[in-house]
Amino acid sequence: MTQDILSLLQNLHPYDVLPQATRATIARTVERVSVPRDGFVYAHGEQLEGLYIILDGQIAVKDRLNAPISLLGRENSFGERGLLKDGIAVTSAIATVDSALICLPAHLFHTLNSQFPAFKRFFDRTRSDSQNDGAKAFDLTSVRVESLMVAPPLTCRATDSVTHAAQMMRDKRISCLCVTDADTLTGIVTLRDISNKVVADGLALDTPVAQVMTHSPRTLPPSAIGSDVLHLMMEYRLGHLPIVSGNDLVGIVTQTDLTKFQASNTAGFVGEAARATSIDALAAITKRIPNLLAQLVAAGNRHDVVTRMITDIADVVTRRLLAMAEDEFGPPPVRYLWLACGSQGRQEQTGVSDQDNCLILDDDVDERGLAYFQRFAQFVCDGLNACGYVYCPGDMMATTPRWCQPVSVWREYFQHWIAAPSKEAQMLASVMFDLRPIGGDMSLFDGLQQDTLKAASSNSIFTAHMASNALTHATPLGMLRGFATIRSGEHRNTIDMKLNGVVPVVDLGRMYALQGQLSVANTRARVEAAISTAFVSESGGRDLLDAYDLVAQTRLEHQANQIKRGTPPDNFLAPDQLSGFERSHLRDAFVVIKTMQSALMQGRGVMS
Incomplete structure (x- = not known):
């Protein structure tokens, strides 16, 4: 089992930034825990044995009132909030299926937290990120309605016949139509209206929609949050809620949309993929990933959390x-x-x-x-x-x-x-x-990576060539505080947020890993490891992390917005889509990245 645990830790952040000998100690020290379905790992108020990491299964974390906080799957950890507080569990953890865990003893967790700054930063950030990123991702209190709604909704006129309305709903496989006069919402008609008011009462098939629709239905603005929708639906027993901006209809949210949102969690994706019996079944699962990405971004998750979740699904597939x-x-x-x-x-x-x-x-x-x-x-x-x-x-x-x-x-x-x-x-x-x-x-x-890193880092000619190669991707900085955008072709007047935004930092992180013989592969983890080993200065490294976070987050939000509009996501962002404030900060981030590239080019690292 020790070798399996070691392999897991080598690819699991933040353990991947720890020295290999430390990971080996952890692998020998952790205890395996089996929890049956509906069994408690621990209850609120109990003394915590340590930090738990899920090997297989699914764990529901609930607050002291038994309200669900998050649903965690393979490689997720939990229990750190209580450990960092006073060692007493501030939540309850219950297995929703038979689950296998490992427990990192509390004393070892605290030792790692005190000895390794990158390890401590990870759990400090986890604790501050609204309790738990997994919970935050799928909490209706943290997502705006504009990311839940279907836009634009299908509409009909009040003078249309109920037959025409029913045919539209049948053909589009939907359960309601918004009734509009120009762009102004005047009512809503549902399949239930046609069943209960037309079919049941024997009305003529050419009856106008106006006679059976709900006039002046309840609505919400796009700035409302998901819980507003849920509460309104529960209070008034609604199945459909139009979204209006001013007098204009801009979208609609249904009970099905809420169900899909709450069901779209990475643990669910992982579970489905792990049980898939055909490639077609796997493809049906991965087809939903773009919407998952948009929802994760809409819920305010950091780019590194979102991309890790998306990658976890690819790994299971x-x-x-x-x-x-x-x-x-x-x-x-x-x-x-x-x-x-x-x-x-x-x-x-x-x-x-x-x-x-x-x-x-x-x-x-x-x-x-x-x-x-x-x-x-x-x-x-x-x-x-x-x-x-x-x-x-x-x-x-x-x-x-x-x-x-x-x-x-x-x-x-x-x-x-x-x-x-x-x-x-x-x-x-x-x-x-x-x-x-x-x-x-x-x-x-085993051995291949470490032997290669050792040989590569000790060959000055090779590292010089790699450093030169790492600087081939320039940041998109133009003259007079502007951006150097693409000048021709279908992506004219845009910035390639991958090639000229994220990739320069990926290249820097790879060079730090090569020169410092760091075994981690994740870019952010590489920079953090370079800081914790003093290969990169604290100030330079933190500036680079902040710059990378802004660039990567902007890129991800751009893709999420495209997905919400129903267009394929890409990496090409038009600067004029950003506010002046956003453009200014994005340019500052590129300046930081270019400065770090210059330091690497001069052979100084960033220690001066």
Whole structure:
């Protein structure tokens, strides 16, 4: 079990920023806890044994009045609020299904909290983020109506016949129509109105809608919050609530919308994906991810929380496809390890993500084994593509024979890239330094990463080339406090918030990890680890984190707004969509990033 726990901690923040020896101590010290369905992990007011991490299952956290706060799934932790207070549980934790947990003893939690600043910052932030990010994400008190409503709603006129209204609802598979005069709401008609007032009373089919509709229905403005909708619906037994701005109809919220919102949590996605029996079933689940992303952003979650949740779903989908591939082709002939690189490897997936992956095989693999894994990889990559994680345009996938090789060949790859840092070697090394194991035998990765980091950091020529390569992505700073936008093509007058916004910080984080021999892959965790190990100055590192948070959050909010409008999300933001205040702060963030790039270019790190 110790090795399994160690593998988990290596890829779980904030444990991934701790020294390897410390993680090994944690893995030996934690206790495994099994909790049956409806069983208590602890109750409010009890002495806490430690911090709990979910290995499998689902835990409901409730307040002292038994009101639900959050629903947590695999790799989520809980109990820190009580530990950081006085060791007494301030909530109750109950298993909703049979669950497996590990418990990090309270004394060790406090030791880590006092010795490692990055570890402490993580739990301080978790505690301050409205109790719990998982609860915040799906709390109707924290989401505005404009992110719940369907816009624009379908409408009809008061003079239309009930037959016409019924046909519209049937064809669009909806349960109501808003009745308008121009853009002004005058009423609402539902399927129940037609059933109870037309069919039941035997009215003529050409009866005008005005005769059966609800006149001057209750409404809310877009600035209302989700709980306002819920309370109004419960008080007046409403199933549909129009949303108006001034006199204009702008949207509608139904009971179904509320149900979907509250059901759209990552634990639910993970559970469904883990139980899916076909690729079509997985694709039906991942199709809902854009709406999940929009809801997570609307609820005020930080970019790193949202992207981690989105990536967690991709990880489970990938592991489910690996299991399906084994069912399809039989047991693997040798040990294998499936790894992700790119945004999935860094746990930074957004609404726009292709797939980047590879396979590491046991050195005992023969030609027949290689043929097996080629079919295996094709099945998994085809499945990922069907689920919306489109094929990598650069063929950085396990289907490419080059990226499906024994572990000894992978060691040769890294040795060659470090010894002869050509342009291609720099590019490949940049991608492969973001590797993160997803499924298979984790021991195949043991030693490979640490040996590679050690060799790379000690080769000054290689690190110089990598630093130069990391500076190829410029921030979009223009003259006279403006932005350097794209000048031509379909994205004219926009900023590429990925290539010129997020990627420069990703490159800096990778260089810090390389030079400091840091094993973490997540960009924010890399910068935090660089600060905690004094590789980067506290002031410079904190400024970079703040700048990165603003750029990444702006990018994510841009994508969420596109999803709400029903358009495919992308990375191209027009600065004129932002307020003057937002543009000013975004430009300041780019100035910070450029300053840190300059420090790296001058070989000073950011210690001066």
